Amino acid sequence: MSTADARRPRVLVTDDEPDIRNDLSDYLSHLGYDVSVADDAGSTLSQVTETAYGVLLLDDMLPDENGLEILPGLLDVRPSMSVIVMTGCPTVKSVIKAMRRGACDFVVKPFELDELKTAVHRAAQRNQRLVDEAFRNRIDTTGDSKPVMNSVSYD
Template sequence: MKPKLLLVDDDQLLREVIGDFLSSHGYEVDLADNADSALEKFEPGKYQLALIDYMMPGMNGLELMKILLKQDPKIFCLIMTGYPTVDSAFQSVVDGASDYIVKPFQLKELLNTIGSYI
């Protein structure tokens, strides 16, 4: 059975490129363009990892992550951001993120990071 991921990013091109790349490397990936769409798809136990953009319109990635972790404490959450600061990295980890990755990143780096959790 393929590991199942939830990828949440408001950037359509990035979402599709990452989704296709991860699918080609043995992951089953569901895509969501915002937090509301992600919550509609989410069910506890359905995903091993959520890959979540930090900055999105409406609910941001940390708010979404808190909801997902409350519903499924076993899920790994990886926060992606193009706006890195020490505070945002620290807050992500304090709030329960398994890891934090800065955009732009190499797809191989993402693959290695995900592989270290599932």
């Protein structure tokens, strides 16, 4: 990875619909993000465990598990990751559930690309702020006792 690539915020897009995954990946890559994709809950958890994503775009209806159900587990692994929940069937209850489970935003499909751009930008800023705070406070955001220099790997 080049130095320029290392500074690009990492975004994971999880959606079981290939068209949405590909369109979002293309769009966000065009905006300068380092984008990966996942198509179900299991691969999302394994990718989040392996890589320090700053932002996760998470569809709520995944084939193996509901996205909102896996959200707390994902944030246990990456507490500073900003999660934007995406849904085609919004309800007040689902927004409240997303809020209580630690999502930072909620977007309703079909969405305008400008809305998504704003949401991802805001989410990336939030992640950077949390990573910076953790660095300053020497808090180990991964939950073990290693110094933050070793544990926070946003870049």
